Amino acid sequence: MNRDEIFNKVREVLVDALAVDDDDVTPDASLTRDLGAESIDFLDIVFKLEQAFSFKIGQGELFPENVAQDPRYVQAGKVTPEGLAALKARLPHVDFAAFAADPQLKKVAEVFTVDTLVNFVERKLGAGR
Amino acid sequence: MRWMWIDRVIELVPRQRLVAVKTVSLSEEHLHDHFPAHDGLPALPIMPASLIIEGAAQAAGILVGHAEGFAEKVVLAKMNRAELSRDATPGCTLRYTASLTQIDRAGASAQVRVELAQPATGPMAFETIGAVELMFSHLDQNMAGVEFPAHNFVFGENLRTILRASGVPCDP
């Protein structure tokens, strides 16, 4: 499956999960800021990607888990350099460049774009599940 | 108004399917508000669709909860879609058939077929009137920082009363 085909399937998933239009789903659209995704939608997206691509997504594999609770990773509402390193290591499909400039915890969800999901699926399919 | 929108569980296949029924009666106060006579129109008692959806959610919620031994606090977090094509009037019976689609640590998704039978004292003929797709969240796993009681208040005595009357074993 090439990147365009993956993008089309990811778009279908997002239109279904978030009740947005096809045109809203651009590669750099942020799931939260542009497409209105909330916490339960992230779980919906995981379930729907699993069905669409016939793979299993583990806890914390697509979206981060347990970062906020770890005092090494978050201090005074900001993600520490150690936290940022951990996020990058666990989530190689995410582009943290813009986030690193102002690493406020409450803004971390905004880094997840449509491209992030396409990257994730590409890697997972490439790695043979 | 009590908050039980199913009356009896008539089938339960763990982790797969739960079938529940609800009878609709003029004894229910809200039917007299939905809708009363007004502006020259006569009263039209119809079960509010939001409460039909709640019945579907309760059927699916019990299926999910039962699958986890009622260990998790299962709360309705999203209605992906709901479609209803007919109205349930007094004397009718609603039947909900819930199936589990996916389940993980954070929550679960389910779908429910909604059927309606017209008033009958003999065998009931059910027709499909709609479907509901839902997602539940496991409260303990998802609401860090929000205060709520440790015990599982979601699955309490009312639910156990329904399950007991339905012959479904559940832990005390």
Next chain:
Amino acid sequence: MKFDMVDRVLELAPERAVTLKQVTAAEEYLQDHFPGFPVLPGVLMLEAMVQAARRMLERFGPPGLSGPQGRRAVIARVRALKYGYLVKPGCTLRIEVARLKDPGDGTVEFKGEVYAIEPRVAPAQPAIAASGRITLHAPAASSTLAPP
């Protein structure tokens, strides 16, 4: 107990309605949802959106769903309705409904949002408690209590 989820109409325009509903411990069903931890059931926020939308239909139509018929419009469809906040007694809900589509087939689609305002001394940002899309149409049932 009355099945009325509109305490006050704050704004009413052809494309938008804003209503208010108070959440009080006196609402009986809260004793069951849940015992010891009263939380407004999510479907009642859906119902609040429907009841707000009916006011818009009553006043502004379309024909066939206007006036008294508008007050009886019922749900045909719900899409992507999410709940994001535990609404407890003492909260005030602000319900905003916007008309999205009027395809002329007897249905009207609305976008609905419910905001929860906590009763604090210092005003806090309202939290979004529910949002989604609803489509309403006229009831299919016939309008009499008498047997057919």
